[in-house]
Amino acid sequence: MRGPTTAWFGTVSLLADFVYEGARSITGPLLASLGASALVVGVVTGAGEAAALGLRLVSGPLADRTRRFWGLAIAGYALTVVAVPLLGVAGVLWAACVLVVAERVGKAVCSPAKDTLLSHATAATGRGRGFAVHEAMDQIGALLGPLLVAGVLALTGNDYGPALGVLAVPGIAVLLLLFRLRARVPDPEAYEREVQAASTRSEPQAGDERLTSWWGSPTSWGLQAFGDGASATPSVMPSRGRWQSRSISNSAKVARTLKSIVGARVLCPPWQLPASCGGAQ
Incomplete structure (x- = not known):
């Protein structure tokens, strides 16, 4: 109309x-x-x-x-x-x-x-x-x-x-x-x-958002250095208002290795929803 x-x-x-x-x-x-x-x-x-x-x-x-x-x-x-x-x-x-x-x-x-x-x-x-x-x-x-x-x-x-x-x-x-x-x-x-x-109807619900707080924290930089070796330097760039690492694959390996120790939800990679991440092997 x-x-x-x-x-x-x-x-x-x-x-x-x-x-x-x-x-x-x-x-x-x-x-x-x-x-x-x-x-x-x-x-x-x-x-x-x-x-x-x-x-x-x-x-x-x-x-x-x-x-x-x-x-x-x-x-x-x-x-x-x-x-x-x-x-x-x-x-x-x-x-x-x-x-x-x-x-x-x-x-x-x-x-x-x-x-x-x-x-x-x-x-x-x-x-x-x-x-x-x-x-x-x-x-x-x-x-x-x-x-x-x-x-x-x-x-x-x-x-x-x-x-x-x-x-x-x-x-x-x-x-x-x-x-x-x-x-x-x-x-x-x-x-x-x-x-x-x-x-209002088109606004995303809270459960639909991806977990990104871990990704933008200093912890992620430390995990990236752990996965890349002692000489690795965390290189970050802005993406959608957050700081995101370039070495996605290495951080993912570290996350999968340590998720059983500190909990899958905390170390869920940001490109996955928490539910799917929790079920990953």
Whole structure:
């Protein structure tokens, strides 16, 4: 479920960028057609971007405090989906300016909650990979949206109503997908718990580990010197965080010779489990 769910989040982002990047591509000409000067266009679009970024300092902590990630994500996307088509029928400048800012406010509301949901969903598939797929699909939507708007404008003789109205279709698809995802996983933190449970089940049991304490002790070095002769020098190298002798065969011979004296479990060679070692002749 996690992999497909990550792809669905990417699809949500693709469709959402389809909507608001398509609208932003003609915001300036639209406001100008309603009588806005270059100064007004700059102020309105600048205010919208400031709202999209600055209000995240409010919506982010709010999402953490309320844990209503789905609700905030859906509310933010809904505001964008409603504001964009209405831009096409706004007959006065002030109304269009309000809708431009409202669309950016919707982005500020949904972004922190959406990113949190995506972070939970990519817990198992890999957050780097998940966010990379999400961002790639996001950019695809940012490319297709303006192209669609440009095509509709060319077909309708620069009529902004149909060009922005057609963006309601991917907008509605965004909301339907979000409701479907929320129905499947109402608690987004369940992704994290599922991964933690799987990790716990895969941990090795204590009885499955090999006996290595003897191998990394000074006793093993002495046994190696005993088996190699007086001139032997213990040569060790790291392996999996432990010190391991190179002269495995000589140490094994010493271990088999002395196990009957000091006990098989103590001198069990590290490449054997204690049970099999105890039964060796």
